[in-house]
Amino acid sequence: MAIAFLLTSTSSFAEPPTKTIAPKNIILMIGDGMGPAQIKAYRLYKDNLATAGVDPITLDAFLVGTLATEPAAAADADDHVHSTYIVTDSAASATAYSTGQRTYNGAVGVDLERQPMSTVLEQAKQVGKKVGLVATSQIVHATPASFIAHVDSRRKYNDIADAFVDNQLNEQPLLDVFLGGGWRYFKRDDRDLTKELQSFGYQIVRTRQELLTASKKVAGLFAEVALSPAIDRTDDEPSLKEMTEAAITRLDNPQGFFLMVEGSQIDWSGHANDIAGVVNEMDDFHQAIQAAIAFAEKDGDTLVIVTADHETGGLSIGRNLEKKSVYAYNVAPIKGLEQSLPAYQKEILATRNNRAFLQHSGIELTDDEQKQWKEISKKLEKEAVWKWLVGVMSRATLTGWTTNGHTGVDVNIYAFGPGATAFYGYHDNTHVGQAIRRWLTPK
Incomplete structure (x- = not known):
């Protein structure tokens, strides 16, 4: 059964600070757990010691502002809002990016009453654009899930996987391309989503080599759960850069596209207080950013937005x-x-x-x-x-390190291409979803 998604406005969105022409293509890139210190650590790691000072990384040229990341405030049984600042999780923050509204921690594409909210990916499909998701985690993890699914808990991986088939427009699954891990959630005893996807014309690919020669409509599931850490990946597993380039190639078309790319495992290294893992995952993500920027520079009608859902580890x-x-x-x-x-x-x-x-x-x-x-x-x-x-x-x-969890520090936002000025300054993370929604609203 197809999931009916909503296209009605769910709140009054503030106008961007500058009027801009809507970009044809939008690439939203989320470094999970990537706070300012993670970026600094990576910049130092990449620095050429033979030159004076610390060399900038590619991303630095496109810094436009900062984002607050808190979720909706929690209330007790008497509806008294707690005064304690609530630190977000990935699901709440990604839902803010995908819908333009805050929600509770653990929510995937639903509001405080656990009701579905339309996402920018769904809206992009409705206006005729192709859409895709890329991650180095299982593709049903909180961040990618918040763009395609509507469930009350990020832990319901099977329900989220079902949405990759069941969330449809015109009797076809929404996604044109999705790449990541999570084979076990699609090939299950209770439901074989891989066969269903093939019946809709998807090519299922399991290796890097298969991806490089895949058809336009592709579902890449390169691991049972998550891909290997970036430094450990073999020739059978694609890098995030390769997945990003493959997705862009298959999505590029005259009507435009929306693509979300997540550097998932920066967060996992932060949780583990593993600084080596942080910088290696940052390198994997940064190379994907460079690929997206290179496409945007050549295309001229592509907006690339880079940010984080939160910081992890108190680095x-x-x-x-x-x-x-x-x-x-x-x-x-x-x-x-x-x-x-x-x-x-x-x-x-x-x-x-x-x-x-x-x-x-x-x-x-x-x-x-x-x-x-x-x-x-x-x-x-x-x-x-x-x-x-x-x-x-x-x-x-x-x-x-101060924690094995998330922190509430503001995260940076970077933007390149038409529409970049909409993100200048300091905003709530919902501002990103609101701006994208406006560009995708049928005229």
Whole structure:
């Protein structure tokens, strides 16, 4: 049964600060968990030490403003709004981008009463544009889900997967292209969505090689759940850049398109307090941004918007050690790594030694870290090894963390192309969805 989606306005949207001609194509790129410190860490990681100062990254040229990310305020049973500031999750923030309205944490495309709200992807399809989703997580994860599904909980992965078939216009699924992980949610005992997609003309692709030669209408599911961390991907898994380019190639048409691209695993590295993972996932995302900008520069009628749903980890560039303020930051240990920290963890558990990690990172252990390792090596428990790895890496790089969760800091917004001026300054995250909706409203 097709899901009926809404196209009625759900709130009174403020006019953008500058009147602009609606762009033909819109590419919205979301770095999950990418706060200002994550961008700074990546900039330092990419810096050419042979030049004076810190070199800018491509993204820096397109900074236009900042966004507040809070979800709708929670209320208790007596409808008293709590005074505590509520930090968003990915579902609430992505729904703000997709609908132009705030909602509660965990909500996917629904309002506070759990009623469906129309998304910009649905609206783009209604006005004749092609639409697509790309992510390095499972494609049913909170951020991509908030553009195609309407469910009351982000954890209902099977229900979200069903929407990739059931959310239809003119008896056809909405999406022209979707690429990411999540095979297990589409090939299920209770429902085989892969066969249903094929009956609608989709080509199902499982590898990078298949993607590069795929047809126009493609569903890419490159992993059972999420793709491998960027640094660990084999030739069988596409990079985010390759998926972005493949999606753009298949969506580009005279009527235009809407594409959402997520750098999903920046957030996961932040949750794990893994600075090496953060910068490697940032690199994967930044290369995808460069590909989108290159297309927009050539096309001339494409708006590229880059932002984040929230910051993760409370990352700081610099930290105190042994109660001394150390005004420095060191990216050298990250540059030597040949695989992700989870891969080193697995290797340590299998080989019962940490030589590869220490050799590649160039880290010299402190006396305390050597003592910790001696105790850990007696049992080699998975969690203890991980805590030691990220602790050593954070100490060696002078990276600080305040949490394993999200924070409420404002995130940056970048824009290039027609319509970029609509995002100048400071806004709520709902402003992004509101501006896109206006451009997609049938005249």
